[in-house]
Amino acid sequence: MSDAYKRVAGERALDYVKDGMVLGLGTGSTVYYTLQKLGRLVQEGLQIKGIPTSKATEVMAKELGIPLTNFREHPVLDITIDGADAVTPKLELVKGGGGALLREKLVAGASKQMIVIVDESKRVDSFDGVSIPVEVVPFAVETTVERIRALGGRPTMRQDGDELFVTDNAHYIVDVTFASVPDVAALHDRLKRLTGVVETGLFPDLASFVIVGSARGVDVVERS
Numbered sequence: 001m002s003d004a005y006k007r008v009a010g011e012r013a014l015d016y017v018k019d020g021m022v023l024g025l026g027t028g029s030t031v032y033y034t035l036q037k038l039g040r041l042v043q044e045g046l047q048i049k050g051i052p053t054s055k056a057t058e059v060m061a062k063e064l065g066i067p068l069t070n071f072r073e074h075p076v077l078d079i080t081i082d083g084a085d086a087v088t089p090k091l092e093l094v095k096g097g098g099g100a101l102l103r104e105k106l107v108a109g110a111s112k113q114m115i116v117i118v119d120e121s122k123r124v125d126s127f128d129g130v131s132i133p134v135e136v137v138p139f140a141v142e143t144t145v146e147r148i149r150a151l152g153g154r155p156t157m158r159q160d161g162d163e164l165f166v167t168d169n170a171h172y173i174v175d176v177t178f179a180s181v182p183d184v185a186a187l188h189d190r191l192k193r194l195t196g197v198v199e200t201g202l203f204p205d206l207a208s209f210v211i212v213g214s215a216r217g218v219d220v221v222e223r224s
């Protein structure tokens with residue numbers, strides 16, 4: 001059922017899209033449904049341009065005939081539509097399950113609005129024990145992992161089969177859990193201060209609202 005919930009949320013986000021907009025195109029299995037419908041709308045005449053948040057999304061958008069642009073031409077985007085791995089009632093997000101967190105954060109941060117699309121399984125009360133992706137440089141990665149451990153995290157290097165997972169930006173991902181995350185922004189800041197950390201998958205304040213797909217249809221959740 002989760003795919004049906006992803007579809008309903010992913011498609012609903014397009015109700016907010018209008019002719020002439022520049023869109024941030026997120027990454028993942030929920031955005032998949034947004035892209036499929038966006039491709040159909042473009043074929044029917046909708047005039048938009050997109051900036052993809054990953055190579056995978058770029059490939060899919062091109063296959064679907066969605067016109068693409070870049071930051072040089074459009075440094076400010078109207079709306080980014082993207083998924084998430086976990087969402088709290090304050091609309092704090094964990095992202096990066098697909099490894100695209102760095103470009104996703106750059107694109108969302110340059111957008112007037114970020115619409116997050118999830119199925120209801122992504123709603124959590126807190127990030128206690130939730131796996132948080134952290135993008136790190138390969139050089140001295142062992143040291144960076146130990147520094148993350150020293151902050152109280154339980155880090156695991158993300159694998160891709162027998163190899164380490166490599167992001168679109170040629171970095172690694174460390175998936176980290178913390179037993180208790182009382183302050184999401186503070187944890188992001190502590191991780192970000194480590195020299196080997198490029199970016200974290202914690203998005204404390206970027207979501208404008210969240211569209212949640214469930215058996216009830218869709219709920220639009222505002223920050224509480």
Ligand SMILES: O=C[C@H](O)[C@H](O)[C@H](O)COP(=O)(O)O
Nearest residue numbers: 028029083096097098099100
């Ligand atoms: O790196 C991947 C992204 O942050 C995704 O948006 C996130 O992992 C959610 O993906 P999905 O919609 O496949 O659950």
